[in-house]
Amino acid sequence: MKKLHPASIAVRSLSRSLNTGFVFFVIGVVVSPGSNGMNLLSVFGLVTIGIVMGIVYEFAYYQRFHYELTADTFDVTSGVISRRDRELPLGRVQNVDIRQNVVERLLGIAAVHIETAGGGETEVSLRYVDEDEARRLRRQLRRGASADAADEGGDADALETGLEGTPTARETTAAAEEEVLFEIQPRELAVLSIFTIDPGASVLGGIALSFASGLDPTTLVPVDRMEALPGPASGVLALVWGLLLFALAAWVLSAALTVSRYYGFRLTRTDDELYYERGLLQRYSGTIPLEKVQALTISESIPYRWFGYAALSVETAGYAPGQSGARGTESAIPLADADRVGALARAIEPFGPVDLESPPRRSRERYAVRYLLVVAVVVGLAYLIARYAPFVRRWYLVAALAVIAPIAAHLKWTNRGFRVGERYFLTRTGFWRRTTKVVPHYRVQAVLHESTIFQRRRGLASVTADTASSASFFGRAATAYDVDAMRGLELQTEIEERLQERLRVRKQQRTSSRGRWDASTTVDDEAVDDGEL
Known part of the structure; x- marks a missing residue:
């Protein structure tokens, strides 16, 4: 049976102690005595207890977490209060991922996540093991190295040697036969980052950067002209400027995230x-x-x-x-x-x-009719907006979209x-x-x-x-x-x-x-x- 890396205690304790410390801080603020409803000394004591409890829990987790790679299964024993024994047949192992952030790379440790067939969730997570151990587990879990060694006539001693970290003959041969299929080039990474928009993080970052910028749209227009603009036009200018600033901030952050995500892709x-x-x-x-x-x-x-x-x-x-x-x-x-x-x-x-x-040509006619119906709906909406918003004029120009409908239908059909x-x-x-x-x-x-x-x-x-x-x-x-x-x-x-x-x-x-x-x-x-x- 093998254990996690000792550094996992410090890494896991950091997040655990922060969580427990915050919980005890809230409890201390609510229940502590004092004229102002809060005694700083008692609150500090409770927070300290919460942090210590988090560290003690992670130390116990480390002591009680064991795993073993056998000829047929991957066995994991875990749990501090309640024990859990899991036995994963090697034939069910689907994917083995290794993840490292900056701190973990500095410490030389990695998290191993094991997926099984049909699973949308991680079956087993090892947080954290040594980098070499993570790569060894990935090879043997996915390749079934221990089972293959037994089938090919390897004795128990040879199998145990492979499990304890010494590369087997098959692993050595596999490493030598590794073929590089693709490495992303700087130009490809630049193109990918420029045209990739992250739908989540870029929106949040764009909002934050837009509000933090402090730029005033009125600075782009002289004051006398700004005052001469009607109320709706001034509001539209501010809205357009905000959208442009938001889009720029979102694009910059999204590009940075894409570079960080795919840098060194191999x-x-x-x-x-x-x-x-x-x-x-x-x-x-x-x-x-x-x-x-x-x-x-x-x-x-x-x-x-x-x-x-x-x-x-x-x-x-x-x-x-x-x-x-x-x-x-x-x-x-x-x-x-x-x-x-x-x-x-x-x-x-x-x-x-x-x-x-290609599909039959009558399918292209079907696409054209569908797009023309969409254009008719848009024209109707423009007409309704024009009736209740007098400053919206020439709403009928939207009907020009009907010219695009046959082109769009043809492009859809050809693709x-x-x-x-x-x-x-x-x-x-x-x-x-x-x-x-x-x-x-x-x-x-x-x-x-x-x-x-x-x-x-x-x-x-x-x-x-x-x-x-x-x-x-x-x-x-x-x-x-x-x-x-x-x-x-x-x-x-x-x-x-x-x-x-x-x-x-x-x-x-x-x-x-x-x-x-x-x-x-x-x-x-x-x-x-x-x-x-």
Whole structure:
């Protein structure tokens, strides 16, 4: 049985003692005697007791926390007041993430978070262990090094040596075979930070900076002219200036957060796993198990697409990109040249060329009608505003948006498509954020054929291939939108047949290799047979 790093007592005690100290401070203010309702000496004594209790609790937590990596399981015993024993089968381990902030990096410790299959929450957290120990646990938990050593004839002494920190022969070989797939370049990081807007922190920071700036919009306009402006115009000027200042502050803070989040982004591959590492102040690293990949998503957002950039996300069973900002599977490549992204995506899943079948032309007419209806609603709202706000004139100019509706409909139609290959189902949708999803047939959980009342009027339908990752709340399934209704039924049947075919092939491969799937052999042989490389 092993214990946490001794420095974890100090790091954990800092936050724990602050919390307990604050609670006892509040209690002291409420109940302490004195003419003013508060005795500083008694309050200080209570706060001291709270801080000491926090430190004592964390020391007890350290003493009673043990973990052990066996041949088949990862066992954790924890709890100060109530004891909790957990036994994680190594086969259920999904992702192992390592996180470090600035203080933890200075102390040489790290937090290890272990996710299991199907879990949206962390199953086990080790806060904190030595950096080398964290990397060792990540390797052995995800690769099953102890079980492999036992299967390959390693004796108990050799297994124990591997568990106690001395690298096994397999670990040494794996480290030597690590292949660097991607390292973010300064230019790519700059483009990413310029065009990325953080929806949460940037808003709060923008509000704080706007109020703290103390700038007065009236300073931009001479006083005599400001007084000459009517009341509504003066208010509009102040509002516009505030919005501009807010947007500037939000953009600056968001860019800084993006640089801090993706600084030093590095992606490597060892056998059947991808390893990521990123972060400036808060350092993250973890694994993306290739054998658990459910789908790939290539994103080409505007304006990144104008500069020839794209992003790659890898979805694994249990959760999908975007579910948590701290998880490595959120993005295999945050931003890179589109050709580099395509090459890496094909290295993970050799899906071949992206020759997509477009939806029927009548779907484009449907989009145009929908957008024209939206324009009609906007024109109606402008008319109502003009009736009750006399200073709003020429409201009818909003009707010019009707010219854009056919263009928008055409762009939406041209950016949608699908293809059913021998091994993969590909879909594409979106203009502002065009996404291409690649789903292996054997990963499909269900195939849905849906047709809304508006689609039925045009003889259209949508076909969706659900996976284990798209079943989560944040996941997005691969969907072929607005295909011909009869073609949709054919598509549904074809995907289901491909699914059964791929499952039979994989079962035969596992049987012939005595239960072991050689990923590299499978990719090469199948790709040649299917003609997709």
